[in-house]
Every structure is written in C-alpha cells, then in structure tokens.
Amino acid sequence: MTIKTLISVDELASMQGQRHLVVLDCRFYLTDLEKGARVYNESHIPDAIFVDLHSQLAGEESELTGRHPLPSAARFSEQISNWGIDLNSEVVVYDDMGGAFAARAWWMLAQQGISVRVLNGGFPEWLRSGNKVTQNLPENIVTRVPIEVSFPWLIHEEQIVTSFESNQYILLDARMKDRFNGENENMDPVAGHIPGALNRPFFDNLDEKQTFKAANLINTEFSALLGGGGSDLKMKTTNLPVVHYCGSGVTACHNILAMNYAGFEAKYVYVGSWSQWAKRMVRMLRL
Missing domain, CATH: 3.40.250.10 (Rhodanese-like domain)
Structure with a gap:
C-alpha cells in the first residue's frame, strides 16, 4: 500500500469546498489539555473539525500502559464515522507543531486504508500564506457508515x-x-x-x-x-x-x-x- 504523506497549503486551499474533503485540527499541548480546543475556537481553517488527541486519538492510561494507548478499534471506528470520514474521503490533518501531533492522527487513519495527508507547516504556514481562517464551526457533518478498524502497525x-x-x-x-x-x-x-x-x-x-x-x-x-x-x-x-x-x-x-x-x-x-x-x-x- 502506498502511503500518502504531506500536502502543501496551496494544495489544501485549492481543495476547499470539495465534497470528500475532511480537515482535522489536531492542535495539542501536553501541559494544558484544554488549550487545543481554546485555540481552535479562536481561529481555525474553514470547515476543520477539532480533534482532541488525549480523548479521541488515545484510550485511558493505566498502570500497565503508556500515557497515550490506542483507543479500542470499535471506539475509533465510531469516531471516524462521526468525523464524516469513510474510505472515499480525502483527509488532511494539521497542528501548529510541525506535524508532531497531526502525525498521530495520520498514522492511525492511514493504516485503515484512508487517504490522509499532513499539512506541511500546519496552521502557522496556513497563516503565513494569507489563507482565510474562521471561528465558525463546521456545518452539516454527515455521519458515515462505520468502517472496520484494526491497528496492524x-x-x-x-x-x-x-x-x-x-x-x-x-x-x-x-x-x-x-x-x-x-x-x-x-x-x-x-x-x-x-x-x-x-x-x-x-x-x-x-x-x-x-x-x-x-x-x-x-x-x-x-x-x-x-x-x-x-x-x-x-x-x-x-x-x-x-x-x-x-x-x-x-x-x-x-x-x-x-x-x-x-x-x-x-x-x-x-x-x-x-x-x-x-x-x-x-x-x-x-x-
């Protein structure tokens, strides 16, 4: 399977409004777990959906796990569906740390056979390029039929x-x-x-x-x-x-x-x- 990797801000800007495009805002701050949602509400790429790494890209930590174990396959399948993602989607993920956190979403989605890329330079590069941002929440997210999830990697x-x-x-x-x-x-x-x-x-x-x-x-x-x-x-x-x-x-x-x-x-x-x-x-x- 060929794994897609990066997308430029110009490429993403040209795709805005396309039917199968799903954009995920994965900004995350380890020392302030609420900050990601705050900065998302202040401004984000139009139609981007906020993703909470701690609760949506990870399961609960226990004495026997690391800090960010994977969620169950069933739980992640439901989450993918709620984001409006299916096997026909074109997904772009971004953060403001050079892809440090967006890469986790990319890795989890890519092994499901989903077409997903990381925005090169993330939100800072989007701003530097003069692209529009918004405070508006995405509308009309269509819940998709859940796909079968596994983590072979x-x-x-x-x-x-x-x-x-x-x-x-x-x-x-x-x-x-x-x-x-x-x-x-x-x-x-x-x-x-x-x-x-x-x-x-x-x-x-x-x-x-x-x-x-x-x-x-x-x-x-x-x-x-x-x-x-x-x-x-x-x-x-x-x-x-x-x-x-x-x-x-x-x-x-x-x-x-x-x-x-x-x-x-x-x-x-x-x-x-x-x-x-x-x-x-x-x-x-x-x-």
Missing part, C-alpha cells in the same frame, strides 16, 4: 521484550537527545532509553519554519543513521523493520511520516513507548 511491549532475544527490530527513539541520554526527564519515573535503540529527534525532520526538510536530505540523514545509503539501509540489508517509539507513542509517528516522505517504507510504532517501558522498569526494581 501497532507493536506491543511483549514484542519489544521478545526482540531482545530474537533480534526482530531496529528501535528508533524520536525524543530529544537529552531525554534519550537520560540527562533530563520530567515526564516519566525513569530516565534513559530502551537498550539498543537509536535516536532521531523528530524535530530533526523540520527546517526553521517547522516545515519538512527536502525529501532527499531526510533520506540522506536516515540512511546515515540506519547504516548505509539509499537502498543499502541497515533495515533493508538485514531485513529488520524499524520500530519507532518516543515518550507516549505520538511523536514517533512523525519519524514514520518523514521516512515515507523520503521514500522509505516505515509504519511500526511501539505505542507504549518510554512511558510504558519506564513503568516496567519500576516494577522490576520493586521485585
């Missing part, structure tokens, strides 16, 4: 543990280097990273305007990190897929987006990520 904690013995995956951590190196940790009870993981901070996919770097540059950077150039990536020469993770399975999706944009095949996320792994380490220390 989801990797579980047990699979990561098994991989230590069977060498099934290459792990790639999307967090900032200080958190990866255990030098700074203000979210989880343990600092550091999963043993053997490589680090690619998701912000490295972006330029100073928080739009994506050129695809060939991202290709070169991932090639160097993963061991080779072009088709000689370690992930291909060893037949090992890359499994992406981060703090809670959100910004990991940004690296998947970037790799596909740059011409590589990538799709797997360990959604529990470091927030689940740190809980595992705490439990082991108590034994």
Whole structure:
C-alpha cells in the first residue's frame, strides 16, 4: 500500500469546498489539555473539525500502559464515522507543531486504508500564506457508515521484550537527545532509553519554519543513521523493520511520516513507548 504523506497549503486551499474533503485540527499541548480546543475556537481553517488527541486519538492510561494507548478499534471506528470520514474521503490533518501531533492522527487513519495527508507547516504556514481562517464551526457533518478498524502497525511491549532475544527490530527513539541520554526527564519515573535503540529527534525532520526538510536530505540523514545509503539501509540489508517509539507513542509517528516522505517504507510504532517501558522498569526494581 502506498502511503500518502504531506500536502502543501496551496494544495489544501485549492481543495476547499470539495465534497470528500475532511480537515482535522489536531492542535495539542501536553501541559494544558484544554488549550487545543481554546485555540481552535479562536481561529481555525474553514470547515476543520477539532480533534482532541488525549480523548479521541488515545484510550485511558493505566498502570500497565503508556500515557497515550490506542483507543479500542470499535471506539475509533465510531469516531471516524462521526468525523464524516469513510474510505472515499480525502483527509488532511494539521497542528501548529510541525506535524508532531497531526502525525498521530495520520498514522492511525492511514493504516485503515484512508487517504490522509499532513499539512506541511500546519496552521502557522496556513497563516503565513494569507489563507482565510474562521471561528465558525463546521456545518452539516454527515455521519458515515462505520468502517472496520484494526491497528496492524501497532507493536506491543511483549514484542519489544521478545526482540531482545530474537533480534526482530531496529528501535528508533524520536525524543530529544537529552531525554534519550537520560540527562533530563520530567515526564516519566525513569530516565534513559530502551537498550539498543537509536535516536532521531523528530524535530530533526523540520527546517526553521517547522516545515519538512527536502525529501532527499531526510533520506540522506536516515540512511546515515540506519547504516548505509539509499537502498543499502541497515533495515533493508538485514531485513529488520524499524520500530519507532518516543515518550507516549505520538511523536514517533512523525519519524514514520518523514521516512515515507523520503521514500522509505516505515509504519511500526511501539505505542507504549518510554512511558510504558519506564513503568516496567519500576516494577522490576520493586521485585
């Protein structure tokens, strides 16, 4: 399956008003869970639907999960239907953090076979380009027949543990280097990273305007990190897929987006990520 990745603000502007277009506003702020709705109500792209990452793109956290586990398949199927999305839709998702949060929606929708792209540069780029914004809520959202949902690109904690013995995956951590190196940790009870993981901070996919770097540059950077150039990536020469993770399975999706944009095949996320792994380490220390 060919995975679509990015759309420019000019392309989205030219699609405004088309019947099958669905735009999702995924702005999210980890330290203020209500802010996304507030900034959406202040202004958003016309006809965009607000998406609450914490409650609509994630299930409830427990002692055994990471901070943003996936919702149940049934719940997400209903949510997709309520957004007016079906398999004929053209979906565009955006945020104001270079796609850091919109990429989670993109990843969840893309594996359902839905045509979905991330707005390159997001809401700031839309504003810089002089496009219209509104405070009006979208009207006449037509609830669609629910589609069957599954998450074939989801990797579980047990699979990561098994991989230590069977060498099934290459792990790639999307967090900032200080958190990866255990030098700074203000979210989880343990600092550091999963043993053997490589680090690619998701912000490295972006330029100073928080739009994506050129695809060939991202290709070169991932090639160097993963061991080779072009088709000689370690992930291909060893037949090992890359499994992406981060703090809670959100910004990991940004690296998947970037790799596909740059011409590589990538799709797997360990959604529990470091927030689940740190809980595992705490439990082991108590034994």
